[in-house]
Amino acid sequence: MQELEYALQKDREDKLSSFRSRFYFPQHNGRDAIYFCGNSLGLQPRSTAEYFHQDLKDWQDMAIDGYWKAHIPWMTYPQSMLPILSRIVGAGENEVTVMNALTVNLHLLLLSFYRPNPDRYKIIIEAGAFPSDSYTVETQAKLHNVPADAIVEIHPREGEMTIRESDILETIHQHKDQLALVLLGGINYYTGQFFDIAAITAAAHQAGAIAGFDLAHAVGNAPLHLHDWDVDFAVWCSYKYLNGGPGAAGGAFIHERFVRDTSLVRLGGWWGNDEESRFNMEKGFIPKPTAEGWSMSTAQVFNMVALRASLTLFEEAGFANLQAKSRELTAYLSDLLKTLTNLKFDIITPAEPHRRGAQLSLYFGDQAKPIHKKMLDAGIVVDYRNPSVIRVAPAPLYNSFEDVYRFYNILRTL
Ligand SMILES: Cc1ncc(COP(=O)(O)O)c(C=O)c1O
Numbered sequence: 474m475q476e477l478e479y480a481l482q483k484d485r486e487d488k489l490s491s492f493r494s495r496f497y498f499p500q501h502n503g504r505d506a507i508y509f510c511g512n513s514l515g516l517q518p519r520s521t522a523e524y525f526h527q528d529l530k531d532w533q534d535m536a537i538d539g540y541w542k543a544h545i546p547w548m549t550y551p552q553s554m555l556p557i558l559s560r561i562v563g564a565g566e567n568e569v570t571v572m573n574a575l576t577v578n579l580h581l582l583l584l585s586f587y588r589p590n591p592d593r594y595k596i597i598i599e600a601g602a603f604p605s606d607s608y609t610v611e612t613q614a615k616l617h618n619v620p621a622d623a624i625v626e627i628h629p630r631e632g633e634m635t636i637r638e639s640d641i642l643e644t645i646h647q648h649k650d651q652l653a654l655v656l657l658g659g660i661n662y663y664t665g666q667f668f669d670i671a672a673i674t675a676a677a678h679q680a681g682a683i684a685g686f687d688l689a690h691a692v693g694n695a696p697l698h699l700h701d702w703d704v705d706f707a708v709w710c711s712y713k714y715l716n717g718g719p720g721a722a723g724g725a726f727i728h729e730r731f732v733r734d735t736s737l738v739r740l741g742g743w744w745g746n747d748e749e750s751r752f753n754m755e756k757g758f759i760p761k762p763t764a765e766g767w768s769m770s771t772a773q774v775f776n777m778v779a780l781r782a783s784l785t786l787f788e789e790a791g792f793a794n795l796q797a798k799s800r801e802l803t804a805y806l807s808d809l810l811k812t813l814t815n816l817k818f819d820i821i822t823p824a825e826p827h828r829r830g831a832q833l834s835l836y837f838g839d840q841a842k843p844i845h846k847k848m849l850d851a852g853i854v855v856d857y858r859n860p861s862v863i864r865v866a867p868a869p870l871y872n873s874f875e876d877v878y879r880f881y882n883i884l885r886t887l
């Protein structure tokens with residue numbers, strides 16, 4: 474395991490190994506950098522430029538007609554991605570859409586799903602939620618002018634880094650009479666902990682509350698079954714494991730039981746209106762009977778082109794194959810890291826494969842920043858997150874066992 478030959482042999486046995494050559498890697502000293510930052514920004518598929526060229530050409534040749542006649546008509550561009558995207562999140566095509574960006578979608582869905590009243594107004598979130606999520610929740614609480622104790626944060630126990638599942642369920646139970654919403658990251662961005670979405674959703678429902686998830690770090694990474702898990706809504710971004718490029722359009726899931734529910738409050742725009750009557754110039758918003766009923770504006774096609782290129786690769790690779798490789802790759806990384814004696818750090822991500830995705834979070838204490846700098850200087854692309862954590866995420870679509878070995882080999886000498 475601690476020899477290069479072991480990693481090379483694993484790569485030879487890996488049926489997905491050829492996908493690596495279909496991505497551009499940043500270069501360091503004339504060779505591919507060790508890129509373990511797909512949890513922040515996924516790499517660019519080599520086919521992306523072709524996809525852009527095709528849409529540019531359609532625009533050039535067809536202008537307005539491209540909405541109907543482009544090779545992927547712009548009118549229904551988001552829909553073209555739903556077959557593969559819905560499989561990645563475990564949903565029906567009618568439950569998923571591509572629109573806006575994550576935080577915008579979170580606000581939009583909270584407008585529908587966080588409807589506090591004097592009895593039920595509390596929101597449970599994880600302590601140390603991603604900043605955008607805590608700003609979202611804070612400002613939604615202000616919007617609704619709810620009491621000051623509305624936001625309930627679940628903390629890890631003293632001396633622990635991750636949150637115990639039992640504490641989440643217990644907190645839900647404890648606040649059940651006033652609970653309106655549970656909003657958690659599917660995978661916590663800092664620790665890499667993959668929450669038990671099904672159990673949390675069931676507990677929220679038992680308490681009479683809504684369960685929503687921010688899947689920024691889970692989509693395209695961990696196995697998701699949003700429909701079967703009965704999740705009410707979820708949002709994600711497309712620029713991490715989905716490789717949709719910087720600022721790519723985000724995604725949203727709304728459970729089937731709500732998509733036809735016209736009594737839900739939502740903000741209307743023409744793109745979410747029934748396609749047949751959209752142009753009738755008549756009063757009365759008729760939301761589409763799918764997750765697209767939450768979209769408002771014209772599809773931002775050029776924010777979706779790279780995502781389409783990448784989703785094609787997901788389709789080809791097969792998501793189950795990617796999952797299997799991901800578990801092996803991350804386990805290999807973890808096993809090698811545990812043999813290091815020259816560096817002092819803790820892997821704070823849960824060790825059980827079903828409680829994590831690709832990412833391992835390494836807690837280095839006050840050495841985190843200098844060690845991070847040394848990693849960058851050595852051609853390792855990983856990111857640092859306050860406090861004291863370096864996140865390392867081998868993405869199964871383009872990372873190899875050799876990458877993991879090279880990473881370990883450099884760390885051995887730091
Ligand atoms: C967990 C999580 N939530 C929310 C966001 C914010 O997403 P956006 O900037 O697309 O709104 C990010 C961005 O990295 C994130 O990691």
